[in-house]
Amino acid sequence: MRYCINCCIHLLPNDLHRQCFRCRGPDHNNQKCPVCRGENKIPLYTDSKQMKWLAVLEVRTDHCESWNGFFCLRKGKLCSLMFGLIIMTLVMVSYILTGAKHGLLLIPSPFHYGAFASNPSLMDNESLSDMKDYYQPSKMNISYVKDYPSIKLIIDTITSKIEFITRQRPDLEELRKQEPHMFSVIPNKFLPNSKNPCWYEEYRGNTTTDPYATNSYALYSKRFRIIFDYLRKVFWNHLYHYKDKHYRLRCLPHFYIIGQPKCGTTDLYDRLRLHPDVRFSAIKEPHWWTRKRFGIIRLRDGFHDRYPVEDYLDLFDLAAHQIQSVLQSDAGKDRGKRNNIIIGEASASTMWDNNAWIFFYDNSTEGEPPFLIQDFIHAFQPNAKLIIMLRDPVERLYSDYLYFASANKSAEDFHEKVAESLQLFEGCVLDFSLRACVYNNTLNNAMPVRLQVGLYVVYLLDWLTVFNKDQILVLRLEDHASNMRYTMHMVFQFLDLGPLSEKQEALITKSPASNTRRPEDRSLGPMLPTTKAILRDFYRPFNTKLAQVLFDDAFLWKRT
Numbered sequence: 001m002r003y004c005i006n007c008c009i010h011l012l013p014n015d016l017h018r019q020c021f022r023c024r025g026p027d028h029n030n031q032k033c034p035v036c037r038g039e040n041k042i043p044l045y046t047d048s049k050q051m052k053w054l055a056v057l058e059v060r061t062d063h064c065e066s067w068n069g070f071f072c073l074r075k076g077k078l079c080s081l082m083f084g085l086i087i088m089t090l091v092m093v094s095y096i097l098t099g100a101k102h103g104l105l106l107i108p109s110p111f112h113y114g115a116f117a118s119n120p121s122l123m124d125n126e127s128l129s130d131m132k133d134y135y136q137p138s139k140m141n142i143s144y145v146k147d148y149p150s151i152k153l154i155i156d157t158i159t160s161k162i163e164f165i166t167r168q169r170p171d172l173e174e175l176r177k178q179e180p181h182m183f184s185v186i187p188n189k190f191l192p193n194s195k196n197p198c199w200y201e202e203y204r205g206n207t208t209t210d211p212y213a214t215n216s217y218a219l220y221s222k223r224f225r226i227i228f229d230y231l232r233k234v235f236w237n238h239l240y241h242y243k244d245k246h247y248r249l250r251c252l253p254h255f256y257i258i259g260q261p262k263c264g265t266t267d268l269y270d271r272l273r274l275h276p277d278v279r280f281s282a283i284k285e286p287h288w289w290t291r292k293r294f295g296i297i298r299l300r301d302g303f304h305d306r307y308p309v310e311d312y313l314d315l316f317d318l319a320a321h322q323i324q325s326v327l328q329s330d331a332g333k334d335r336g337k338r339n340n341i342i343i344g345e346a347s348a349s350t351m352w353d354n355n356a357w358i359f360f361y362d363n364s365t366e367g368e369p370p371f372l373i374q375d376f377i378h379a380f381q382p383n384a385k386l387i388i389m390l391r392d393p394v395e396r397l398y399s400d401y402l403y404f405a406s407a408n409k410s411a412e413d414f415h416e417k418v419a420e421s422l423q424l425f426e427g428c429v430l431d432f433s434l435r436a437c438v439y440n441n442t443l444n445n446a447m448p449v450r451l452q453v454g455l456y457v458v459y460l461l462d463w464l465t466v467f468n469k470d471q472i473l474v475l476r477l478e479d480h481a482s483n484m485r486y487t488m489h490m491v492f493q494f495l496d497l498g499p500l501s502e503k504q505e506a507l508i509t510k511s512p513a514s515n516t517r518r519p520e521d522r523s524l525g526p527m528l529p530t531t532k533a534i535l536r537d538f539y540r541p542f543n544t545k546l547a548q549v550l551f552d553d554a555f556l557w558k559r560t
Helices: 067-102 128-134 148-160 172-178 180-185 216-220 222-238 265-272 309-314 317-331 373-380 393-404 411-429 434-438 441-446 456-464 477-482 484-494 502-509 529-550
Strands: 041-045 056-060 198-203 240-242 245-251 255-259 278-280 342-345 385-390 472-476
Touching: 148 411, 148 529, 172 180, 172 373, 180 309, 180 373, 216 222, 216 309, 222 245, 222 317, 245 317, 255 265, 265 278, 265 385, 265 484, 265 502, 278 317, 385 456, 385 477, 385 484, 393 411, 393 529, 411 434, 411 441, 411 529, 434 456, 456 472, 456 529, 472 477, 472 484, 477 484, 484 502
Parallel strands: 255 342, 255 385, 278 342, 385 472
Antiparallel strands: 041 056, 198 245, 240 245
């Protein structure tokens, strides 16, 4: 193959380059030659990379084309195409062989990850990373599989393992050993002339001392700093002075709205706080009993310093100031008159979230937590009142998914996450008790959707081992939405609140609903019919038991 060094143009075999004037010998005149002067030239530009010799090729416009050159060009294109196909084939073969070797191919799988290995000793290990490795599912692709009979087999396995076994209550002394500081701060008796549990605590600081300087809620959240700035300004004015000592009024909630999330607890909270005799904590959901007292802000972020009980009590100072004003104003007039203001707390995690136990309590029995939230609440407040708002667990789960999922939300994606969560739950109940799986932190974090939150009866039965049934009011969101006035009257009666004027009642019952589904989530539409059927089958035995415990078939949710 020959090249023209002067022009850098490839010489074809039939010598089409015969019109190159620079190749005609020494008599060639560059000044007279039209080609060399730049006439009738077409610049042929290459890409942005610099060529070794020239950046631009010049081709004569009047050169002679021939059929031989045309066929040669066609032959070159064909060779390039064949070469590209060969390279692509080699790449695909390499991918297939490598993927098969390392198990990376997307091969359809049956609906079984396989059971978790039975290792109760690992349940006592406080290493979060070890436990996450222990509960990792096998890497199989279940995307877009909607095989109802296959998933039904999983649900049948779970149903066969369901046993509602009454838990053993821990002794008070055992609780004291676990939380000695808490028992040293909260007394076992409260003021007799206050409906709300309150007591006076000696304050040892002076006027220059900041009582909220170390409060973790103020330190970790900018939202609450405004509240605490106000409390600092009025703090000294609300101290009670007696015999050269200063006392502050401390209070705990009289009632708790303990659950469940996405069941209307925010709406109930917003309406109750409009009642003239009801106050709430400075923030709606402190999550102190379930998370903050263990140092959990977000479990994925690890543990922070534990929030002491004093930080939790600070959240009720605004309400305590009002109760103290009532007590002091009545003291000189009528010593027999009681304070009727009550305080509430509405952390929707209180009923179900005991996930932190495994990191702090090491004397578990077969993977079950030795202490639950309700054990400690009852130890301090045996007369506390509890309100639970529930809804159809199938709809609750979809609402929960829409609220907490951050991207790629769809009915199909929800279906996949439900299928994967069911497999994980099945693997757990094959080796452990129902209670151990429900309160298993690692399993609950591994499941893409929070199936366990809808197992209402499991949590309720555990609360009933500690509190009497008449201390717990269970409502349905469906009833609250259809007849709000009736449900609010049930709450008022349960809390023994005084009568309201028609104007006050209208303000409470006719205000718009709170925390409704976002418009962008409503546009996604309902879940797939197959998904709904799967979840109905899964929750049915739990709903049946719940209806039996409450003596109310409405909790079967057959009409929703």
